Amino acid sequence: MSRFPILVDKEIRALFLSPIAWILIAVFLFLMGYSFTLTLFSTSAATLVHIFFQAAGLLLLLVPIITMRSFAEERKAGTLELLLTAPVREGELVLAKFVASLVVVVVMIAATGAYAGVLGWFGTPDWGAIYGGYLGLVLLAATLVAIGVMFSAMTSNQVIGAILAIGVSFLMWTLDSLAQLLPTGLERVFISLSLLARFTPFATGAMYASDFAFFITVTALALFVAVRALARR
């Protein structure tokens, strides 16, 4: 029998039993609600584009706070030794922590669906763009969670793990700005690695297979590094 569902269940319980997840969800929803109300009354436009970009910006900061405890806490408390000497694969454990953290972030994002409901009730929004934006947010969240889990697997200090994850996430988000200063060949490479450049089409209602592939590839790569980091002990 696979241990994966058992591990996911334990991780989700641990996350929702901790006040951190609830505080982060509350802060996220308060800031998003404030921004949504302000923009709606000032522009009267039935769109969530600005909300998607603001949500993405907040996720860069909040996701590492959710993921920082995943391995670092277990390593520090010694419970990682207990888990890794049980008949559990490192890959199962990494995937379980990834899925559990992603569930928290998806709950956070899904709660903003109320704004789409408000737009649909009072106006005629472009639903395709809204679905695309939410899909983009979930893909971005998956990538950020994977990066956070990766850094958490590399250290026993939660704060260091979070700071490294925030740093790398922000760097990847803004790589397209840096690209403007580079020669043409390198410019393309940097733009293609930019989270912002990959997220923008989703947020504005366009979807490209290459952007899907990018988010999935970076997520898989970060999870692979996390598994290797766990194996090196």
Place this chain on the structure above:
Amino acid sequence: MDSFDLVLSRNEVVGLLGPNGSGKSTILRMIAGYLQPTTGLVRVAGFDVVRQGLEARSRIGYVPEDVPLYTAMRTREFLSFMGRVRGLPRTDLGPALDAVVERLSLQRVQSTLIGKLSRGFRQRVAIAQALLGRPALLLLDEPTNGLDPRQIIELRETIRLLAGEVAILVSSHVLAEIERVADRAAILLDGRLLDVFPLDGVPPGGLEETFLRLTADEAPGPSAGGRA
């Protein structure tokens, strides 16, 4: 670690003795599959701990030195989690939990948060989780650390009771503890196994003499750093 060769039989308690830093925890971690040996082979019930890790680890119960537990879980919840992780089918889980709870006398703390348990109860919970899934080998790393005299006596009795069902490798730097619970003693120094011998023929206090003799023979010389 270097030149460590030890075979444990079922129903046997072997005491791993050595000063602090001699490599006792490292050996137990290697056997438990947490650390990988660079050379050599560790087999548990015929399974290679590195190549057949899942099969080997499912036959090992391991209690690390610092007794790491999920302090936010309640005792039975934690045991249930570990039982499921160890692959116990749902139908067998309840009876298995009841059995370890009774064996380790955990009845009155089943619903208590682990973070609120005394060191003695934590040690018992840690042993209880290690027994789930009926392991062939039980590894106990310095199990009496931090326990009061009564708890030490209770733990000693528990180990002797378990000895009838499972092979036990228990590490300690306390000679008297090994003398009381083990059938054989293995002396470790600087990552090397110096000797393994049965304790039934050793007179009271004899283990201390043997330990001192073996470790003195291997201790570095006072000036050149060679062996005396």
